[in-house]
Amino acid sequence: MSRGFRGEVADYYQRYRPGYPAEVFDTLTDVFTLTDNDTAIDLGCGTGQLTIPLAERVRSVIGMDIEPDMLAHARTTAGERPITWLLAGDTHIPHLIPLLGHRSVGVITIGQALHWMDHNTLFHNARPLLRDTGGVAVITNGTPLWLQDTTWSRALRTCVEDLLGHPVTATCGTDTESHQRYTHSLTTAGYAVHTATVSYTRHLNIDHILGGIYSALSPEQLPTDRDAFATKLQHTLEPHQPYTEHVTVTLLLGVA
Known part of the structure:
Protein backbone atom coordinates (compact mmCIF):
# COMPACT_ATOMS: atom_id res chain seq x y z
CA MET A 1 0.00 0.00 0.00
CA SER A 2 1.37 3.42 -0.97
CA ARG A 3 2.47 5.78 1.79
CA GLY A 4 2.49 8.84 -0.45
CA PHE A 5 6.12 8.86 -1.59
CA ARG A 6 5.25 9.13 -5.26
CA GLY A 7 5.26 11.63 -8.10
CA GLU A 8 6.68 15.01 -7.13
CA VAL A 9 7.26 13.87 -3.56
CA ALA A 10 9.66 11.18 -4.78
CA ASP A 11 11.40 13.82 -6.90
CA TYR A 12 11.90 16.05 -3.84
CA TYR A 13 13.04 13.05 -1.81
CA GLN A 14 15.74 12.19 -4.34
CA ARG A 15 16.98 15.74 -4.63
CA TYR A 16 16.85 17.00 -1.05
CA ARG A 17 17.09 14.11 1.41
CA PRO A 18 20.65 14.02 2.76
CA GLY A 19 22.94 11.04 2.44
CA TYR A 20 25.02 9.49 5.21
CA PRO A 21 28.63 10.13 6.25
CA ALA A 22 31.26 7.52 5.41
CA GLU A 23 31.64 6.80 9.13
CA VAL A 24 28.18 5.21 9.11
CA PHE A 25 29.32 2.62 6.59
CA ASP A 26 32.62 2.13 8.44
CA THR A 27 30.59 1.29 11.56
CA LEU A 28 28.35 -1.15 9.69
CA THR A 29 31.38 -2.83 8.17
CA ASP A 30 33.14 -3.18 11.52
CA VAL A 31 30.20 -4.29 13.67
CA PHE A 32 28.83 -6.84 11.19
CA THR A 33 32.25 -7.85 9.76
CA LEU A 34 31.04 -7.10 6.24
CA THR A 35 33.21 -8.24 3.33
CA ASP A 36 33.03 -8.31 -0.45
CA ASN A 37 31.47 -11.78 -0.13
CA ASP A 38 28.38 -10.47 1.65
CA THR A 39 24.84 -9.76 0.57
CA ALA A 40 23.04 -6.86 2.27
CA ILE A 41 19.39 -5.81 2.28
CA ASP A 42 18.29 -2.18 2.55
CA LEU A 43 14.65 -2.26 3.64
CA GLY A 44 12.55 0.82 2.93
CA CYS A 45 15.39 1.98 0.70
CA GLY A 46 13.65 5.02 -0.77
CA THR A 47 15.80 6.58 -3.47
CA GLY A 48 18.94 4.78 -2.32
CA GLN A 49 20.71 7.12 0.11
CA LEU A 50 21.88 4.11 2.13
CA THR A 51 21.68 1.44 -0.55
CA ILE A 52 24.08 2.90 -3.08
CA PRO A 53 27.04 3.61 -0.71
CA LEU A 54 26.46 0.25 0.99
CA ALA A 55 27.01 -1.46 -2.37
CA GLU A 56 30.63 -0.29 -2.23
CA ARG A 57 31.22 -2.40 0.90
CA VAL A 58 29.67 -5.76 -0.05
CA ARG A 59 29.22 -8.09 -3.01
CA SER A 60 25.58 -7.14 -3.63
CA VAL A 61 22.66 -5.27 -2.09
CA ILE A 62 18.91 -5.80 -2.36
CA GLY A 63 17.06 -2.49 -2.12
CA MET A 64 13.41 -2.96 -1.12
CA ASP A 65 10.65 -0.36 -1.15
CA ILE A 66 6.89 -0.33 -1.72
CA GLU A 67 6.94 2.87 -3.82
CA PRO A 68 7.67 2.38 -7.54
CA ASP A 69 8.61 6.05 -8.06
CA MET A 70 11.21 5.88 -5.30
CA LEU A 71 12.74 2.75 -6.81
CA ALA A 72 12.80 4.36 -10.25
CA HIS A 73 14.97 7.20 -8.91
CA ALA A 74 17.18 4.75 -7.04
CA ARG A 75 17.70 2.56 -10.10
CA THR A 76 18.69 5.55 -12.24
CA THR A 77 21.13 6.90 -9.66
CA ALA A 78 22.73 3.51 -8.97
CA GLY A 79 23.76 2.88 -12.56
CA GLU A 80 25.68 -0.38 -12.90
CA ARG A 81 26.32 -0.98 -9.19
CA PRO A 82 25.54 -4.51 -7.92
CA ILE A 83 22.08 -3.71 -6.59
CA THR A 84 18.80 -5.55 -7.12
CA TRP A 85 15.69 -3.43 -6.64
CA LEU A 86 12.54 -5.09 -5.30
CA LEU A 87 9.05 -3.61 -5.08
CA ALA A 88 8.44 -5.09 -1.63
CA GLY A 89 8.27 -4.24 2.06
CA ASP A 90 8.93 -5.63 5.50
CA THR A 91 6.16 -8.25 5.27
CA HIS A 92 8.00 -9.83 2.33
CA ILE A 93 11.19 -10.59 4.27
CA PRO A 94 10.19 -14.26 4.93
CA HIS A 95 9.76 -14.77 1.18
CA LEU A 96 13.46 -14.04 0.68
CA ILE A 97 14.54 -17.09 2.69
CA PRO A 98 13.80 -19.66 -0.08
CA LEU A 99 15.43 -17.32 -2.60
CA LEU A 100 18.63 -16.44 -0.71
CA GLY A 101 18.90 -19.32 1.74
CA HIS A 102 19.18 -19.43 5.50
CA ARG A 103 22.00 -17.43 7.15
CA SER A 104 22.94 -15.82 3.86
CA VAL A 105 22.74 -12.07 4.64
CA GLY A 106 25.34 -9.92 6.36
CA VAL A 107 23.13 -6.99 7.32
CA ILE A 108 19.61 -5.66 6.92
CA THR A 109 19.61 -1.87 7.12
CA ILE A 110 16.53 0.26 7.77
CA GLY A 111 17.14 3.98 7.35
CA GLN A 112 14.50 6.35 8.77
CA ALA A 113 11.72 3.99 7.68
CA LEU A 114 11.07 1.66 10.62
CA HIS A 115 8.19 3.78 11.93
CA TRP A 116 6.19 2.55 8.90
CA MET A 117 6.80 -1.11 9.76
CA ASP A 118 5.80 -3.77 12.29
CA HIS A 119 9.24 -3.84 13.90
CA ASN A 120 8.50 -6.68 16.36
CA THR A 121 7.52 -9.06 13.57
CA LEU A 122 10.28 -7.83 11.28
CA PHE A 123 13.09 -8.42 13.79
CA HIS A 124 11.81 -11.95 14.41
CA ASN A 125 11.40 -12.75 10.71
CA ALA A 126 14.85 -11.41 9.82
CA ARG A 127 16.83 -13.77 12.04
CA PRO A 128 16.78 -16.85 9.77
CA LEU A 129 18.32 -14.77 6.96
CA LEU A 130 21.26 -13.49 8.99
CA PRO A 144 13.10 16.15 11.29
CA LEU A 145 13.61 19.72 10.10
CA TRP A 146 10.46 20.91 11.88
CA LEU A 147 11.41 19.56 15.33
CA GLN A 148 14.92 20.88 15.88
CA ASP A 149 16.01 23.11 18.76
CA THR A 150 16.72 26.22 16.70
CA THR A 151 14.78 29.42 16.08
CA TRP A 152 14.58 28.74 12.34
CA SER A 153 13.14 25.26 12.96
CA ARG A 154 10.47 26.63 15.28
CA ALA A 155 9.56 29.28 12.69
CA LEU A 156 9.44 26.55 10.03
CA ARG A 157 7.09 24.46 12.16
CA THR A 158 4.66 27.39 12.35
CA CYS A 159 4.61 27.68 8.54
CA VAL A 160 4.05 23.96 8.05
CA GLU A 161 1.28 23.86 10.65
CA ASP A 162 -0.42 26.77 8.88
CA LEU A 163 -0.18 24.84 5.60
CA LEU A 164 -1.56 21.58 6.99
CA GLY A 165 -4.02 23.04 9.46
CA HIS A 166 -2.86 20.95 12.42
CA PRO A 167 0.18 20.56 14.70
CA VAL A 168 3.17 18.69 13.30
CA THR A 169 4.74 16.44 15.90
CA ALA A 170 5.85 13.36 13.92
CA THR A 171 9.38 12.32 14.88
CA CYS A 172 9.64 9.60 12.20
CA GLY A 173 11.15 7.26 14.77
CA THR A 174 14.08 9.56 15.61
CA ASP A 175 13.12 10.26 19.24
CA THR A 176 14.57 8.63 22.33
CA GLU A 177 11.33 6.81 23.16
CA SER A 178 11.25 5.17 19.72
CA HIS A 179 14.90 4.15 20.01
CA GLN A 180 14.23 2.58 23.40
CA ARG A 181 11.24 0.69 21.97
CA TYR A 182 13.28 -0.59 19.02
CA THR A 183 16.15 -1.59 21.32
CA HIS A 184 13.80 -3.55 23.58
CA SER A 185 12.25 -5.26 20.56
CA LEU A 186 15.66 -6.24 19.16
CA THR A 187 16.75 -7.59 22.53
CA THR A 188 13.53 -9.57 22.92
CA ALA A 189 14.08 -11.09 19.48
CA GLY A 190 17.51 -12.34 20.59
CA TYR A 191 19.89 -9.72 19.21
CA ALA A 192 22.84 -8.24 21.07
CA VAL A 193 22.27 -4.51 20.69
CA HIS A 194 24.94 -1.84 20.36
CA THR A 195 24.43 1.86 19.78
CA ALA A 196 26.67 4.20 17.79
CA THR A 197 26.38 7.81 16.71
CA VAL A 198 27.94 9.87 13.94
CA SER A 199 27.61 13.66 13.83
CA TYR A 200 27.86 16.15 10.99
CA THR A 201 26.75 19.68 10.15
CA ARG A 202 24.66 20.87 7.20
CA HIS A 203 24.35 24.47 6.05
CA LEU A 204 20.94 24.86 4.45
CA ASN A 205 19.26 27.39 2.22
CA ILE A 206 15.57 27.98 1.56
CA ASP A 207 15.54 25.48 -1.32
CA HIS A 208 16.95 22.75 0.96
CA ILE A 209 14.31 23.49 3.60
CA LEU A 210 11.43 23.63 1.11
CA GLY A 211 12.58 20.42 -0.57
CA GLY A 212 13.01 18.68 2.77
CA ILE A 213 9.48 19.60 3.83
CA TYR A 214 7.93 18.65 0.48
CA SER A 215 9.71 15.29 0.59
CA ALA A 216 7.86 14.48 3.83
CA LEU A 217 4.35 15.35 2.61
CA SER A 218 1.92 13.39 0.50
CA PRO A 219 1.23 14.73 -3.01
CA GLU A 220 -2.18 15.86 -1.78
CA GLN A 221 -0.59 17.96 0.98
CA LEU A 222 1.78 19.90 -1.26
CA PRO A 223 0.81 23.60 -1.44
CA THR A 224 -1.22 24.51 -4.50
CA ASP A 225 0.65 27.80 -4.92
CA ARG A 226 4.29 26.82 -4.43
CA ASP A 227 5.60 30.32 -5.14
CA ALA A 228 3.37 31.88 -2.50
CA PHE A 229 4.34 29.28 0.10
CA ALA A 230 8.05 29.70 -0.72
CA THR A 231 7.76 33.48 -0.35
CA LYS A 232 5.95 33.15 2.98
CA LEU A 233 8.53 30.64 4.25
CA GLN A 234 11.45 32.81 3.21
CA HIS A 235 10.00 35.91 4.91
CA THR A 236 9.25 33.93 8.06
CA LEU A 237 12.68 32.30 8.30
CA GLU A 238 14.84 35.18 7.08
CA PRO A 239 15.34 36.77 10.53
CA HIS A 240 16.64 33.44 11.83
CA GLN A 241 19.62 32.92 9.50
CA PRO A 242 21.93 31.07 9.20
CA TYR A 243 20.04 27.81 8.71
CA THR A 244 22.52 25.43 10.30
CA GLU A 245 21.55 21.84 11.06
CA HIS A 246 23.64 19.82 13.53
CA VAL A 247 22.80 16.22 12.68
CA THR A 248 23.35 13.16 14.84
CA VAL A 249 22.97 9.88 13.00
CA THR A 250 21.95 7.17 15.48
CA LEU A 251 22.65 3.51 14.69
CA LEU A 252 20.92 0.75 16.66
CA LEU A 253 22.93 -2.34 15.77
CA GLY A 254 21.38 -5.71 16.55
CA VAL A 255 23.91 -8.52 16.13
CA ALA A 256 22.34 -11.94 15.55
Whole structure:
Protein backbone atom coordinates (compact mmCIF):
# COMPACT_ATOMS: atom_id res chain seq x y z
CA MET A 1 0.00 0.00 0.00
CA SER A 2 1.37 3.42 -0.97
CA ARG A 3 2.47 5.78 1.79
CA GLY A 4 2.49 8.84 -0.45
CA PHE A 5 6.12 8.86 -1.59
CA ARG A 6 5.25 9.13 -5.26
CA GLY A 7 5.26 11.63 -8.10
CA GLU A 8 6.68 15.01 -7.13
CA VAL A 9 7.26 13.87 -3.56
CA ALA A 10 9.66 11.18 -4.78
CA ASP A 11 11.40 13.82 -6.90
CA TYR A 12 11.90 16.05 -3.84
CA TYR A 13 13.04 13.05 -1.81
CA GLN A 14 15.74 12.19 -4.34
CA ARG A 15 16.98 15.74 -4.63
CA TYR A 16 16.85 17.00 -1.05
CA ARG A 17 17.09 14.11 1.41
CA PRO A 18 20.65 14.02 2.76
CA GLY A 19 22.94 11.04 2.44
CA TYR A 20 25.02 9.49 5.21
CA PRO A 21 28.63 10.13 6.25
CA ALA A 22 31.26 7.52 5.41
CA GLU A 23 31.64 6.80 9.13
CA VAL A 24 28.18 5.21 9.11
CA PHE A 25 29.32 2.62 6.59
CA ASP A 26 32.62 2.13 8.44
CA THR A 27 30.59 1.29 11.56
CA LEU A 28 28.35 -1.15 9.69
CA THR A 29 31.38 -2.83 8.17
CA ASP A 30 33.14 -3.18 11.52
CA VAL A 31 30.20 -4.29 13.67
CA PHE A 32 28.83 -6.84 11.19
CA THR A 33 32.25 -7.85 9.76
CA LEU A 34 31.04 -7.10 6.24
CA THR A 35 33.21 -8.24 3.33
CA ASP A 36 33.03 -8.31 -0.45
CA ASN A 37 31.47 -11.78 -0.13
CA ASP A 38 28.38 -10.47 1.65
CA THR A 39 24.84 -9.76 0.57
CA ALA A 40 23.04 -6.86 2.27
CA ILE A 41 19.39 -5.81 2.28
CA ASP A 42 18.29 -2.18 2.55
CA LEU A 43 14.65 -2.26 3.64
CA GLY A 44 12.55 0.82 2.93
CA CYS A 45 15.39 1.98 0.70
CA GLY A 46 13.65 5.02 -0.77
CA THR A 47 15.80 6.58 -3.47
CA GLY A 48 18.94 4.78 -2.32
CA GLN A 49 20.71 7.12 0.11
CA LEU A 50 21.88 4.11 2.13
CA THR A 51 21.68 1.44 -0.55
CA ILE A 52 24.08 2.90 -3.08
CA PRO A 53 27.04 3.61 -0.71
CA LEU A 54 26.46 0.25 0.99
CA ALA A 55 27.01 -1.46 -2.37
CA GLU A 56 30.63 -0.29 -2.23
CA ARG A 57 31.22 -2.40 0.90
CA VAL A 58 29.67 -5.76 -0.05
CA ARG A 59 29.22 -8.09 -3.01
CA SER A 60 25.58 -7.14 -3.63
CA VAL A 61 22.66 -5.27 -2.09
CA ILE A 62 18.91 -5.80 -2.36
CA GLY A 63 17.06 -2.49 -2.12
CA MET A 64 13.41 -2.96 -1.12
CA ASP A 65 10.65 -0.36 -1.15
CA ILE A 66 6.89 -0.33 -1.72
CA GLU A 67 6.94 2.87 -3.82
CA PRO A 68 7.67 2.38 -7.54
CA ASP A 69 8.61 6.05 -8.06
CA MET A 70 11.21 5.88 -5.30
CA LEU A 71 12.74 2.75 -6.81
CA ALA A 72 12.80 4.36 -10.25
CA HIS A 73 14.97 7.20 -8.91
CA ALA A 74 17.18 4.75 -7.04
CA ARG A 75 17.70 2.56 -10.10
CA THR A 76 18.69 5.55 -12.24
CA THR A 77 21.13 6.90 -9.66
CA ALA A 78 22.73 3.51 -8.97
CA GLY A 79 23.76 2.88 -12.56
CA GLU A 80 25.68 -0.38 -12.90
CA ARG A 81 26.32 -0.98 -9.19
CA PRO A 82 25.54 -4.51 -7.92
CA ILE A 83 22.08 -3.71 -6.59
CA THR A 84 18.80 -5.55 -7.12
CA TRP A 85 15.69 -3.43 -6.64
CA LEU A 86 12.54 -5.09 -5.30
CA LEU A 87 9.05 -3.61 -5.08
CA ALA A 88 8.44 -5.09 -1.63
CA GLY A 89 8.27 -4.24 2.06
CA ASP A 90 8.93 -5.63 5.50
CA THR A 91 6.16 -8.25 5.27
CA HIS A 92 8.00 -9.83 2.33
CA ILE A 93 11.19 -10.59 4.27
CA PRO A 94 10.19 -14.26 4.93
CA HIS A 95 9.76 -14.77 1.18
CA LEU A 96 13.46 -14.04 0.68
CA ILE A 97 14.54 -17.09 2.69
CA PRO A 98 13.80 -19.66 -0.08
CA LEU A 99 15.43 -17.32 -2.60
CA LEU A 100 18.63 -16.44 -0.71
CA GLY A 101 18.90 -19.32 1.74
CA HIS A 102 19.18 -19.43 5.50
CA ARG A 103 22.00 -17.43 7.15
CA SER A 104 22.94 -15.82 3.86
CA VAL A 105 22.74 -12.07 4.64
CA GLY A 106 25.34 -9.92 6.36
CA VAL A 107 23.13 -6.99 7.32
CA ILE A 108 19.61 -5.66 6.92
CA THR A 109 19.61 -1.87 7.12
CA ILE A 110 16.53 0.26 7.77
CA GLY A 111 17.14 3.98 7.35
CA GLN A 112 14.50 6.35 8.77
CA ALA A 113 11.72 3.99 7.68
CA LEU A 114 11.07 1.66 10.62
CA HIS A 115 8.19 3.78 11.93
CA TRP A 116 6.19 2.55 8.90
CA MET A 117 6.80 -1.11 9.76
CA ASP A 118 5.80 -3.77 12.29
CA HIS A 119 9.24 -3.84 13.90
CA ASN A 120 8.50 -6.68 16.36
CA THR A 121 7.52 -9.06 13.57
CA LEU A 122 10.28 -7.83 11.28
CA PHE A 123 13.09 -8.42 13.79
CA HIS A 124 11.81 -11.95 14.41
CA ASN A 125 11.40 -12.75 10.71
CA ALA A 126 14.85 -11.41 9.82
CA ARG A 127 16.83 -13.77 12.04
CA PRO A 128 16.78 -16.85 9.77
CA LEU A 129 18.32 -14.77 6.96
CA LEU A 130 21.26 -13.49 8.99
CA ARG A 131 24.63 -15.19 9.14
CA ASP A 132 26.77 -15.35 12.30
CA THR A 133 27.84 -11.84 13.38
CA GLY A 134 25.39 -10.38 10.87
CA GLY A 135 22.40 -8.38 12.00
CA VAL A 136 19.93 -5.55 11.71
CA ALA A 137 20.87 -1.86 11.66
CA VAL A 138 18.21 0.75 12.42
CA ILE A 139 19.57 4.11 11.29
CA THR A 140 18.03 7.55 11.84
CA ASN A 141 19.56 10.53 10.05
CA GLY A 142 18.87 13.27 12.57
CA THR A 143 15.72 14.96 13.82
CA PRO A 144 13.10 16.15 11.29
CA LEU A 145 13.61 19.72 10.10
CA TRP A 146 10.46 20.91 11.88
CA LEU A 147 11.41 19.56 15.33
CA GLN A 148 14.92 20.88 15.88
CA ASP A 149 16.01 23.11 18.76
CA THR A 150 16.72 26.22 16.70
CA THR A 151 14.78 29.42 16.08
CA TRP A 152 14.58 28.74 12.34
CA SER A 153 13.14 25.26 12.96
CA ARG A 154 10.47 26.63 15.28
CA ALA A 155 9.56 29.28 12.69
CA LEU A 156 9.44 26.55 10.03
CA ARG A 157 7.09 24.46 12.16
CA THR A 158 4.66 27.39 12.35
CA CYS A 159 4.61 27.68 8.54
CA VAL A 160 4.05 23.96 8.05
CA GLU A 161 1.28 23.86 10.65
CA ASP A 162 -0.42 26.77 8.88
CA LEU A 163 -0.18 24.84 5.60
CA LEU A 164 -1.56 21.58 6.99
CA GLY A 165 -4.02 23.04 9.46
CA HIS A 166 -2.86 20.95 12.42
CA PRO A 167 0.18 20.56 14.70
CA VAL A 168 3.17 18.69 13.30
CA THR A 169 4.74 16.44 15.90
CA ALA A 170 5.85 13.36 13.92
CA THR A 171 9.38 12.32 14.88
CA CYS A 172 9.64 9.60 12.20
CA GLY A 173 11.15 7.26 14.77
CA THR A 174 14.08 9.56 15.61
CA ASP A 175 13.12 10.26 19.24
CA THR A 176 14.57 8.63 22.33
CA GLU A 177 11.33 6.81 23.16
CA SER A 178 11.25 5.17 19.72
CA HIS A 179 14.90 4.15 20.01
CA GLN A 180 14.23 2.58 23.40
CA ARG A 181 11.24 0.69 21.97
CA TYR A 182 13.28 -0.59 19.02
CA THR A 183 16.15 -1.59 21.32
CA HIS A 184 13.80 -3.55 23.58
CA SER A 185 12.25 -5.26 20.56
CA LEU A 186 15.66 -6.24 19.16
CA THR A 187 16.75 -7.59 22.53
CA THR A 188 13.53 -9.57 22.92
CA ALA A 189 14.08 -11.09 19.48
CA GLY A 190 17.51 -12.34 20.59
CA TYR A 191 19.89 -9.72 19.21
CA ALA A 192 22.84 -8.24 21.07
CA VAL A 193 22.27 -4.51 20.69
CA HIS A 194 24.94 -1.84 20.36
CA THR A 195 24.43 1.86 19.78
CA ALA A 196 26.67 4.20 17.79
CA THR A 197 26.38 7.81 16.71
CA VAL A 198 27.94 9.87 13.94
CA SER A 199 27.61 13.66 13.83
CA TYR A 200 27.86 16.15 10.99
CA THR A 201 26.75 19.68 10.15
CA ARG A 202 24.66 20.87 7.20
CA HIS A 203 24.35 24.47 6.05
CA LEU A 204 20.94 24.86 4.45
CA ASN A 205 19.26 27.39 2.22
CA ILE A 206 15.57 27.98 1.56
CA ASP A 207 15.54 25.48 -1.32
CA HIS A 208 16.95 22.75 0.96
CA ILE A 209 14.31 23.49 3.60
CA LEU A 210 11.43 23.63 1.11
CA GLY A 211 12.58 20.42 -0.57
CA GLY A 212 13.01 18.68 2.77
CA ILE A 213 9.48 19.60 3.83
CA TYR A 214 7.93 18.65 0.48
CA SER A 215 9.71 15.29 0.59
CA ALA A 216 7.86 14.48 3.83
CA LEU A 217 4.35 15.35 2.61
CA SER A 218 1.92 13.39 0.50
CA PRO A 219 1.23 14.73 -3.01
CA GLU A 220 -2.18 15.86 -1.78
CA GLN A 221 -0.59 17.96 0.98
CA LEU A 222 1.78 19.90 -1.26
CA PRO A 223 0.81 23.60 -1.44
CA THR A 224 -1.22 24.51 -4.50
CA ASP A 225 0.65 27.80 -4.92
CA ARG A 226 4.29 26.82 -4.43
CA ASP A 227 5.60 30.32 -5.14
CA ALA A 228 3.37 31.88 -2.50
CA PHE A 229 4.34 29.28 0.10
CA ALA A 230 8.05 29.70 -0.72
CA THR A 231 7.76 33.48 -0.35
CA LYS A 232 5.95 33.15 2.98
CA LEU A 233 8.53 30.64 4.25
CA GLN A 234 11.45 32.81 3.21
CA HIS A 235 10.00 35.91 4.91
CA THR A 236 9.25 33.93 8.06
CA LEU A 237 12.68 32.30 8.30
CA GLU A 238 14.84 35.18 7.08
CA PRO A 239 15.34 36.77 10.53
CA HIS A 240 16.64 33.44 11.83
CA GLN A 241 19.62 32.92 9.50
CA PRO A 242 21.93 31.07 9.20
CA TYR A 243 20.04 27.81 8.71
CA THR A 244 22.52 25.43 10.30
CA GLU A 245 21.55 21.84 11.06
CA HIS A 246 23.64 19.82 13.53
CA VAL A 247 22.80 16.22 12.68
CA THR A 248 23.35 13.16 14.84
CA VAL A 249 22.97 9.88 13.00
CA THR A 250 21.95 7.17 15.48
CA LEU A 251 22.65 3.51 14.69
CA LEU A 252 20.92 0.75 16.66
CA LEU A 253 22.93 -2.34 15.77
CA GLY A 254 21.38 -5.71 16.55
CA VAL A 255 23.91 -8.52 16.13
CA ALA A 256 22.34 -11.94 15.55
